[in-house]
Amino acid sequence: MSTALWKTKVDEVTKQRGKARETLLPCLEAIQEVSGYIPQEAVSYLRENLDVPSVDIYGVITFYGMLTTKEQGKYVIRLCNSLPCYLNNSENMLEVIERELGIKAGETSPDKNFTLEVVPCLGLCDKAPAMMINDKIYENLTEESAKKIIAELKG
Amino acid sequence: MFTLTINGEKVTVPEGTSIMNAAKQLRIDIPHLCYLEGLEPEYHCRICGVEIEGEPRLAPSCVRAVSEGMKVHTNTARVRRARKMIVELLLVNHSADCPTCERNQTCELLKLAFELGVKKVRFEGEKPSYELDETSPAIIRDPNKCILCGRCVRVCHDVQTVSVIGFINRGLDIKVSTFMEKGLGNVECTNCGQCIQVCPVGAIKEKSAVDEVWAALANPKKHVVVQEAPAIRAALGEELGLPPGTLVAGKMHTALRRLGFDAVFDTNFSADLTIMEEANELVKRITEGSVLPQITSCCPGWIKFMEHFYPDLIPNVSTCKSPQQMFGSLAKTYYAQKAGIYPAKIVSVSVMPCTAKKFEAQRPEMTDSGFRDVDYVLTTRELARMIKEAGIDFAGLPDESASQLMGLYSGAGTIFGATGGVMEAALRTAYKLVTGKELERIDIEPVRGLDGIKTATVNVDSLEVKVAVAHGLGNARKILDEVRAGKSPYHFIEIMACPGGCVGGGGQPISFDLALRGIRGQVLYNEDRVLPYRRSHDNPSIKKVYQDYLKEPLGEKSHHLLHTKYTNRGRV
Numbered sequence A: 001m002s003t004a005l006w007k008t009k010v011d012e013v014t015k016q017r018g019k020a021r022e023t024l025l026p027c028l029e030a031i032q033e034v035s036g037y038i039p040q041e042a043v044s045y046l047r048e049n050l051d052v053p054s055v056d057i058y059g060v061i062t063f064y065g066m067l068t069t070k071e072q073g074k075y076v077i078r079l080c081n082s083l084p085c086y087l088n089n090s091e092n093m094l095e096v097i098e099r100e101l102g103i104k105a106g107e108t109s110p111d112k113n114f115t116l117e118v119v120p121c122l123g124l125c126d127k128a129p130a131m132m133i134n135d136k137i138y139e140n141l142t143e144e145s146a147k148k149i150i151a152e153l154k155g
Numbered sequence B: 001m002f003t004l005t006i007n008g009e010k011v012t013v014p015e016g017t018s019i020m021n022a023a024k025q026l027r028i029d030i031p032h033l034c035y036l037e038g039l040e041p042e043y044h045c046r047i048c049g050v051e052i053e054g055e056p057r058l059a060p061s062c063v064r065a066v067s068e069g070m071k072v073h074t075n076t077a078r079v080r081r082a083r084k085m086i087v088e089l090l091l092v093n094h095s096a097d098c099p100t101c102e103r104n105q106t107c108e109l110l111k112l113a114f115e116l117g118v119k120k121v122r123f124e125g126e127k128p129s130y131e132l133d134e135t136s137p138a139i140i141r142d143p144n145k146c147i148l149c150g151r152c153v154r155v156c157h158d159v160q161t162v163s164v165i166g167f168i169n170r171g172l173d174i175k176v177s178t179f180m181e182k183g184l185g186n187v188e189c190t191n192c193g194q195c196i197q198v199c200p201v202g203a204i205k206e207k208s209a210v211d212e213v214w215a216a217l218a219n220p221k222k223h224v225v226v227q228e229a230p231a232i233r234a235a236l237g238e239e240l241g242l243p244p245g246t247l248v249a250g251k252m253h254t255a256l257r258r259l260g261f262d263a264v265f266d267t268n269f270s271a272d273l274t275i276m277e278e279a280n281e282l283v284k285r286i287t288e289g290s291v292l293p294q295i296t297s298c299c300p301g302w303i304k305f306m307e308h309f310y311p312d313l314i315p316n317v318s319t320c321k322s323p324q325q326m327f328g329s330l331a332k333t334y335y336a337q338k339a340g341i342y343p344a345k346i347v348s349v350s351v352m353p354c355t356a357k358k359f360e361a362q363r364p365e366m367t368d369s370g371f372r373d374v375d376y377v378l379t380t381r382e383l384a385r386m387i388k389e390a391g392i393d394f395a396g397l398p399d400e401s402a403s404q405l406m407g408l409y410s411g412a413g414t415i416f417g418a419t420g421g422v423m424e425a426a427l428r429t430a431y432k433l434v435t436g437k438e439l440e441r442i443d444i445e446p447v448r449g450l451d452g453i454k455t456a457t458v459n460v461d462s463l464e465v466k467v468a469v470a471h472g473l474g475n476a477r478k479i480l481d482e483v484r485a486g487k488s489p490y491h492f493i494e495i496m497a498c499p500g501g502c503v504g505g506g507g508q509p510i511s512f513d514l515a516l517r518g519i520r521g522q523v524l525y526n527e528d529r530v531l532p533y534r535r536s537h538d539n540p541s542i543k544k545v546y547q548d549y550l551k552e553p554l555g556e557k558s559h560h561l562l563h564t565k566y567t568n569r570g571r572v
Ligand code: SF4
Pocket: B139, B155, B156, B160, B162, B163, B164, B165, B184, B188, B189, B190, B191, B192, B193, B194, B195, B196
């Protein structure tokens, strides 16, 4: 069902902004938003429509932490491990979250509720360590706050 | 025109010239790694930094254009320090196993480290430990050696317009890879190997068959036959201490015998055979009014490109197998019969300028002899290594000929290795087929040379035959789009995937210099001029194979052994 949805979205975006290479990122964002990830068929569709080689599209997807080709859980946790967060113990945060969820970075929980990712800088360096869960930002994490956040989402 | 000073000397160059090229005029060679003549500069590496008076930062000279009155310094302490630092930083993350590296003798990084006086790498860092990409039967990529110069990406995108490799990820995780990291064997890669030719280090190489060939040669139960493509004789010498432009056909045959091959033949023979079939096919298409233009099929790089990007043109592509594969199916049938050897005993080896031929040899349909038609494909570089390993003083070898049965060749066969050669060879024979007379002006100059696209009109009796030649897949696209649109004025089109034709193939001595490729091509045109036969249909061994075995061009046996089908491979 989401297939039709991403196609409609892409068609909307290209109608508004034209079928140029510059439209690639907005298209990818739209697909990510409605499907939760970028399916391979969507890449082929973009290649055809925007005339951009698939490897270049893949290059853009892997450049941006917000885009992914993997099907994701309901909550996508993106924990930053760039230098400022790292220095503020993001490694420890990772351990805590991995333990709480029972999955490793890069994995999705079997019930498809959580995906855990370690990503480069989220631009929240002054409030390190930081993470995002879907669109929401969580800053100055501690072991306790991280545990609490996860527990709340688990419900 | 702008006048500037470099290291105190004045030089005047056209507007838009880069500092690096202006310096060349003064015989100053500025070190470079990501820049390569023939590719658009993209300044990734910064090793070409120079000082410009009045500017705080070093400027990348490969891309920075000159301006009037500019004062440049290419050899200050600061410049030298920066270069060294860059090389050191590259070496930190480089899996520098130089003694066992393919590119040990031709590595630009190793050369720079030496030339710039890098004595010690002052930093420590993590060595990458990526998996190799071994998905392709022709080419291996080793990201652990990649210095991210981007040359391979540019040649694949801009020159070949295949665009299957690119930068992925970000920051320290950046690497060159394929879509979804599927690997070269699972994307539209044509195996042309031009990425090997531009890579400054050992990050891309052919999948070697040297060990397998040594094993076959050492096995007394096997009868090992070998064929060598036209372009080998124009370049093998470069790897073995002879100057570029040396014809080494004779030494090559001698060396192969000394390596222990049981029968030394020549692909030039089967190039002549290809012409017999292909010229007949062309005349048939023209007289019967079937699909035109006919497009050549001897380049497996082009064929795979077509199968991915232009499958709608399959009816236009000649059904002729490439000379390598024609030879292969005859080696285990015709030759086996003549020599009284059971074909299963025969190991069929080819030496090719080409990485795509490795892919071609293992295509599932290439078994018309009842066996694998070509067992192992060696590149020019691999053969050179075997010759060195065997301790053969190549430059001092006497000349020998290939064995007559499948080794005698005409000048038409030998020029196959240069862009336009197949076209010229085919026209020489097609003319005879149509008119019954020999083409008098046998040198068809308009299809020679290094222009990306060449066209000509040849009068064959009352018919004006229009032909076109393209080398490099980007050039091919232009002609193919015309065909696709139904607007192509041509009867016959030659396409070679590699710029310069096979003399510039992915298996040749490392170089992306088109002028050098031209010199190699000239070697073949020179040989053509002095050979006793210059037309494929005059070659006595060709007459014999039809008389004794194949009967006639496009006949039943030829159809079975010498022609093939193509596959629509779709896009990835
Ligand atoms: S072999 Fe040719 S098509 Fe394949 S990646 Fe290299 S340059 Fe591109």
